[in-house]
Amino acid sequence: xxxxxxxxxxxxxxxxxxxxxxxxxxxxxxxxxxxxxxxxxxxxxxxxxxxxxxxxxxxxxxxxxxxxxxxxxxxxxxxxxxxxxxxxxxxxxxxxxxxxxxxxxxxxxxxxxxxxxxxxxxxxxxxxxxxxxxxxxxxxxxxxxxxxxxxxxxxxxxxxxxxxxxxxxxxxxxxxxxxxxxxxxxxxxxxxxxxxxxxxxxxxxxxxxxxxxxxxxxxxxxxxxxxxxxxxxxxxxxxxxxxxxxxxxxxxxxxxxxxxxxxxxxxxxxxxxxxxxxxxxxxxxxxxxxxxxxxxxxxxxxx
Amino acid sequence: xxxxxxxxxxxxxxxxxxxxxxxxxxxxxxxxxxxxxxxxxxxxxxxxxxxxxxxxxxxxxxxxxxxxxxxxxxxxxxxxxxxxxxxxxxxxxxxxxxxxxxxxxxxxxxxxxxxxxxxxxxxxxxxxxxxxxxxxxxxxxxxxxxxxxxxxxxxxxxxxxxxxxxxxxxxxxxxxxxxxxxxxxxxxxxxxxxxxxxxxxxxxxxxxxxxxxxxxxxxxxxxxxxxxxxxxxxxxxxxxxxxxxxxxxxxxxxxxxxxxxxxxxxxxxxxxxxxxxxxxxxxxxxxxxxxxxxxxxxxxxxxxxxxxxxxxxxxxxxxxxxxxxxxxxxxxxxxxxxxxxxxxxxxxxxxxxxxxxxxxxxxxxxxxxxxxxxxxxxxxxxxxxxxxxxxxxxxxxxxxxxxx
Amino acid sequence: xxxxxxxxxxxxxxxxxxxxxxxxxxxxxxxxxxxxxxxxxxxxxxxxxxxxxxxxxxxxxxxxxxxxxxxxxxxxxxxxxxxxxxxxxxxxxxxxxxxxxxx
Numbered sequence: 001x002x003x004x005x006x007x008x009x010x011x012x013x014x015x016x017x018x019x020x021x022x023x024x025x026x027x028x029x030x031x032x033x034x035x036x037x038x039x040x041x042x043x044x045x046x047x048x049x050x051x052x053x054x055x056x057x058x059x060x061x062x063x064x065x066x067x068x069x070x071x072x073x074x075x076x077x078x079x080x081x082x083x084x085x086x087x088x089x090x091x092x093x094x095x096x097x098x099x100x101x102x103x104x105x106x107x108x109x110x111x112x113x114x115x116x117x118x119x120x121x122x123x124x125x126x127x128x129x130x131x132x133x134x135x136x137x138x139x140x141x142x143x144x145x146x147x148x149x150x151x152x153x154x155x156x157x158x159x160x161x162x163x164x165x166x167x168x169x170x171x172x173x174x175x176x177x178x179x180x181x182x183x184x185x186x187x188x189x190x191x192x193x194x195x196x197x198x199x200x201x202x203x204x205x206x207x208x209x210x211x212x213x214x215x216x217x218x219x220x221x222x223x224x225x226x227x228x229x230x231x232x233x234x235x236x237x238x239x240x241x242x243x244x245x246x247x248x249x250x251x252x253x254x255x256x257x258x259x260x261x262x263x264x265x266x267x268x269x270x271x272x273x274x275x276x277x278x279x280x281x282x283x284x285x286x287x288x289x290x291x292x293x294x295x296x297x298x299x300x301x302x303x
Numbered sequence: 304x305x306x307x308x309x310x311x312x313x314x315x316x317x318x319x320x321x322x323x324x325x326x327x328x329x330x331x332x333x334x335x336x337x338x339x340x341x342x343x344x345x346x347x348x349x350x351x352x353x354x355x356x357x358x359x360x361x362x363x364x365x366x367x368x369x370x371x372x373x374x375x376x377x378x379x380x381x382x383x384x385x386x387x388x389x390x391x392x393x394x395x396x397x398x399x400x401x402x403x404x405x406x407x408x409x410x411x412x413x414x415x416x417x418x419x420x421x422x423x424x425x426x427x428x429x430x431x432x433x434x435x436x437x438x439x440x441x442x443x444x445x446x447x448x449x450x451x452x453x454x455x456x457x458x459x460x461x462x463x464x465x466x467x468x469x470x471x472x473x474x475x476x477x478x479x480x481x482x483x484x485x486x487x488x489x490x491x492x493x494x495x496x497x498x499x500x501x502x503x504x505x506x507x508x509x510x511x512x513x514x515x516x517x518x519x520x521x522x523x524x525x526x527x528x529x530x531x532x533x534x535x536x537x538x539x540x541x542x543x544x545x546x547x548x549x550x551x552x553x554x555x556x557x558x559x560x561x562x563x564x565x566x567x568x569x570x571x572x573x574x575x576x577x578x579x580x581x582x583x584x585x586x587x588x589x590x591x592x593x594x595x596x597x598x599x600x601x602x603x604x605x606x607x608x609x610x611x612x613x614x615x616x617x618x619x620x621x622x623x624x625x626x627x628x629x630x631x632x633x634x635x636x637x638x639x640x641x642x643x644x645x646x647x648x649x650x651x652x653x654x655x656x657x658x659x660x661x662x663x664x665x666x667x668x669x670x671x672x673x674x675x676x677x678x679x680x681x682x683x684x685x686x687x688x689x690x691x692x693x694x695x696x697x698x699x700x701x702x703x704x705x706x707x
Numbered sequence: 708x709x710x711x712x713x714x715x716x717x718x719x720x721x722x723x724x725x726x727x728x729x730x731x732x733x734x735x736x737x738x739x740x741x742x743x744x745x746x747x748x749x750x751x752x753x754x755x756x757x758x759x760x761x762x763x764x765x766x767x768x769x770x771x772x773x774x775x776x777x778x779x780x781x782x783x784x785x786x787x788x789x790x791x792x793x794x795x796x797x798x799x800x801x802x803x804x805x806x807x808x809x810x
Contacts, residue, residue, distance in 0.1 A: 009756045020764045020779035021725035026733055027783035031763030046375060046501045055511060061528075062520040064508035064720035069501040071374050072510045073367065074393050080364035084371020084379065085501065087327045087355050091377045096503060114367065117360030187760065213783075221784030221797070224761055402717045459710040461717075493708050499719045508720040521723030527716060535716035546710060 001242045002199075004192040012188065013039050022065035024057040027213045027220025029184030029227065030130050031057065034101070036187035037128070038068065040194035045097040046089075048082040050075045050106035053137045054130070076110045078102045079118035082125045090124075097126060097198055104131040104145040108167045119174035122202045126194070129167065129205070130184075132212040140215045148285070149277040151217075159276040168207045172241050177202025179241040184210045185227030186251055189238060193249075209236045217272030226270050234261040234289050237296075248300055255293075256300055264289055305558075306482040312473035315443040315480055316382065316408050316466075317342035319450035321352045322488045323406075325380035326495075329357040329368035333387040334420045335470035336410040340382065362387035366394035366407070373403045374509060376502075378454070378495040381405075384470055385412035385419075388426045392433070398463045399434025399536060401510050404497060405463035406453045407435075408446075411582065411634075412470040413669040421670020422470040424582065427611075428635035428643045430465070434536050436543060437612040439581040440468040441567070443478040448560055449609075451483070452550050455492055459550075460543045462536070471670070472583045483558050491557055540613045547610060565615045566622055567607040570596070574604030576686045577626045577659075579619075579648060581608045584632065584666070584673060591679045601686045611644070616651040623648075624657040630685045632664040632678070632703075641700050663700040671704050678703065724779070730764070734782020736797040738775055744794035747771045758786035758795060 017038035024031040030053055047070045049055055055072060059065040073081040082100040089096050102111055107129040115127065134152050135141040142152040142160050145167060149159040172179045177200050182190040190208060197204035209230060211223040218226055230236040231251050238249035248256070255261055264286050268274040277285075310318070316339050320328070328347065330340040346352035359365045362383050369379035383391065388409055398405050409427055413419035427437055438453065440446045446468050453464040468474060499507055513529045520526050527535075544565065551564035569589050571577055576595070578588050585607030595603040606622060608615075623629055631645040640646060645663035652658055662685045667673045681703050709715055738758075742748035746755040748771055759769040766776040767786060787795040 009760050010753055012760065014769050016765050018765060019722060019724035019726070020766050020776065021727055021730045022764070023727040024763060026763075026781035027785060028763050032761060032785075035763070035765055036760070043506075044503050046503070048371065058508055058511060059720060059722075059726035060518070061508075061511055061513040061718045062518060062526040062720045063726040064506075064511070064722040065724075065726045066508065067506055067722045068508075069503055069506040070508040070511070071371065071501055072508070073370060074363075074397055077364055077367035077370075077394070080359060080367035081371040083357060083359075083364075084327065084329065084368035084373075085375040086371075087329075087357060087368065087379075088372045088375030088377035091326045091355065091372075092375075113361060114364050117364055120360070121358065219784070221788040223783075224785055224789055400718075402715050459708070460713050461709055461715045496708055498709055498715055499717055506722065508722070510718045511720055513718045521721055529718075532716045532718055535714055539713050539715070542713065 001240065001245050001247050002196060004196045007188050007192050012191070015039065017067050019065045022057050022059060024053070025214060027223050028053070029211050029223050030054065030132070032187055033130060033184050033190060033208060033210060036191050037194055040191040041097060041099060041198070043068070044095070045099050046071065046085050048073060048078055048085060048098070048100045050078045050102050050111060051137065052103040052106055053132070054101050056137060075106055077114050078106050078111050079114040079127060082127070083118050083121070083123045086123055086125050099126045099128065101128050101130065103137065104129060104133060104143045105135045108144045108165050116174065119171060119176050119203055122176060124201050124203070126197050126204045126206065129207045130210040131167070131207060132210040132215055134215050136212050136215045149274055149281050151273045151276055157276065171205045176205055178204040180206045181238050182206055182208040183227045183231060183236065183238060184208060185224045186238065189249055189251065193240065215273070218270055222270060226267070229262070229267040229270060232262045233264045233267045234293050235264055235267060253300070256297060261293065305484045307479060308482055309477050309479045310443070311338065311475055311477055312443050312446055312468055313339040313410065313475070314342055315446040316450060316468070317346065318482055319447045320380050321346055322483065322485055323451055323454045323492060324378065326354045326377045327357065327368065327372040327379040328354055329359045329365045329379065330381045331359050331362045331365045331383065331387060333362070333384050335412060335474045336382050336384045338474070339408065339410065362390040363394060366391040366398065369405055370394060370398055370401070370403060373405055373497060374501050376495070376497060376500040379405065380407070382408040382410065384410045385414050385426045388430060389414060392430060395430055395433040395435055400533065402461040402536065403463055404457040404461050406450065406457050406466065407463070408450065408466045408468070410470045410474045411467050419669040422472055423634040423668045423670065425635040427465065427467045431612050431643060434462070434540065435612065436462055436464040436540065438464065438466055438610050439608065440466060440473065441583055441586050441607055443473065444480040444560065446473065447480055447482060448554065451488060451492065452554055455550050456543065456547055458493070458495060460539060460546055461498060462540055462543055467582065469583045487557060491554065544610065544613055544615060563609065565610045565618055567609055568622065569605045569607070571604035571606055571622070574602050575627045576601055576603045576630070577623060578603070578605040578630045578632060578682060579608060579644070580605065580632045581611060581644065584634065587673065587675060588678065590675050591682055594679050595683060595686065599683060601683070603682065603686065608644070614647050614651065619648060620651045620655045623652065623659060624655060626659045628660045628662065628685060630662045630664060630682055632666055634667045636665055636700065641698070645700065660697060662697060664703050665700050666703045673704065730779045730781050731777050734780060734800060736782050736784070736799050737777060737780060737803065738784070738786050738795045739798045740773060741794045741796070742772055744792050745773065746792060755791065757789050757791065761785050761789045
């Protein structure tokens with residue numbers, strides 16, 4: 001597997017691509033992702049965006065908060081529109097990166113058909129899913145990636161009953177060129193995975209856990225810490241998949257050395273959206289994480 | 304060199320698209336459009352057409368791919384029928400509101416439920432309010448010529464164009480037609496150029512949330528809100544009728560065919576009784592008109608409507624001023640009201656001094672056979688009908704060819 | 708080539724700051740930096756800059772003495788939370804009202 005770059009804060013470019021004074025919520029981690037991600041992608045890109053938080057953040061006509069060419073489109077068709085842009089770039093002999101930025105709804109629920117089609121065709125695009133684990137743009141309704149127990153406006157008292165969809169797994173089952181998971185709390189990791197993705201041909205899918213203060217029920221200033229906690233508890237893992245090789249990224253890989261990770265409760269209690277979880281549900285959650293890490297310790301023993 | 308061929312309607316459409324040098328083809332197979340898609344796929348795979356064929360996974364995605372490609376600077380094409388058109392309905396609105404120069408062929412077919420694979424016009428009719436220009440071909444030559452002219456119209460006025468032709472009656476039957484010379488078509492069709500081509504050099508954000516009110520841009524200049532943009536689409540759609548006539552004129556000079564871009568009359572010069580219809584049925588009515596004249600001495604004519612949207616209000620009202628009775632025959636309707644074409648035509652006549660008596664006939668739904676004998680009898684009846692019928696009775700659609 | 712008689716109004720936006728207006732008006736507290744604790748300020752060398760990286764709104768400068776663009780700072784407090792040496796404090800906007808807050 002090709003190594004990713006090792007950008008640090010000092011050599012991270014100062015060039016900015018997103019204007020301040022935009023409509024993203026205060027403390028929105030998508031803002032962090034978008035800002036740092038664009039530093040990796042550069043200007044030679046065309047973005048495709050479905051209705052989502054990013055649509056609003058990007059600005060209302062006639063002002064755009066981004067200095068990038070963006071094509072907005074209908075909710076279910078992000079990956080298909082990106083396919084069309086990609087086809088045009090190919091016909092025109094241009095190397096412009098085509099990058100789709102969609103939320104969890106536009107990727108895993110209403111958008112999944114188009115994504116599956118694009119995956120099957122291995123379209124040469126970068127598909128970024130910023131997963132804030134509910135339909136945040138329309139006011140926090142449950143989505144396919146809302147975790148079990150998550151309180152949302154459509155799962156208001158007992159929280160979501162079902163488990164969340166494992167979208168990176170679904171995507172990986174299509175055997176695209178590259179699958180990676182990222183976190184808004186580790187923007188440099190995201191930055192470097194984008195640099196790598198730019199060099200790969202075929203469909204590159206990046207799934208990013210994106211904490212959301214109003215949706216998750218936490219103070220705005222805590223959002224980066226919450227994202228880090230999700231990783232330290234072993235709940236959300238950073239990795240890359242290329243071909244049949246899976247590689248854990250540093251913030252997750254370093255946890256292999258530990259016998260015991262932080263209890264998932266440390267993560268859950270930081271957010272009011274989990275206050276309806278029963279003790280039994282939390283125990284089940286912990287057991288699932290423990291089992292997963294057992295397999296990780298065996299699978300990645302040599303690393 | 305132009306070529307004379309005997310081929311199916313679907314092949315005619317595919318060959319026209321090949322001549323138009325569309326570069327991205329994204330179509331999902333659906334009866335009776337399928338052979339059109341297959342033909343394009345074949346031409347590309349055989350290296351006879353320099354384009355990319357994208358095997359999309361649905362019609363909604365097919366038009367999405369075209370929207371993406373058109374916005375990024377390349378001429379796309381798609382085709383569909385029936386439920387496929389309905390599935391991409393939100394994209395139709397998107398393409399029109401986004402002022403994208405797109406061309407799509409719709410091989411007209413009845414819509415479900417219940418399932419029907421056979422011809423009628425409900426698919427196109429149900430999308431008449433989307434902001435797409437809608438034209439109807441009557442035969443294979445028109446399929447070719449209209450498709451070529453459609454590309455030019457769409458790209459000049461930046462409004463998407465839907466070229467309709469009847470499923471099975473045209474798509475699957477074989478007729479002789481002439482395919483123009485490729486060089487001549489290249490001279491007729493300028494290079495594709497979308498006004499807001501996505502480009503890192505001149506970045507713009509297209510079709511984002513647009514407020515109800517007008518708002519200043521970054522230079523402090525007031526820009527229209529949603530309503531201005533939509534009004535502009537409507538007004539320029541109306542204006543597009545003139546451009547269509549200009550294109551047809553130019554086409555006629557280059558290729559020797561045309562002259563009836565919006566209304567195509569047959570024996571209407573002295574007609575007292577005029578049948579109005581769209582698509583291949585209009586050609587069938589020529590036999591009916593001949594019979595009414597020869598056997599019954601009735602001065603009948605048929606006016607084929609080639610462009611349905613924008614609706615040629617003034618042109619059609621004026622063309623019908625001298626007639627006594629109009630029989631509007633259509634293969635679809637606005638459920639709960641009456642025939643869509645009938646309602647549009649009646650509304651067009653309203654401001655005019657002469658208001659001929661109007662009749663509405665619904666025929667051929669779900670591919671029900673439209674027998675010339677049945678048409679002849681009904682039309683003769685309409686011509687002869689005394690004025691005993693109430694206005695409501697005249698205004699209520701009659702259905703030809705029912706079997707129960 | 709479009710027909711020049713057609714205006715072709717399209718929702719096509721061009722970029723600039725302040726789409727949401729002066730987002731500085733959103734905040735109830737603002738970050739105040741203690742340069743005696745701030746690492747790059749103290750050492751005089753480019754270092755840390757976590758506040759710059761984590762700011763969602765690009766209002767912190769990547770300078771030895773970081774400054775905050777108060778026109779657009781939304782007051783989220785991530786910079787204060789992530790600062791490894793606790794050099795940033797979130798101070799209530801009440802402290803900065805001209806003429807005091809007597810009402």
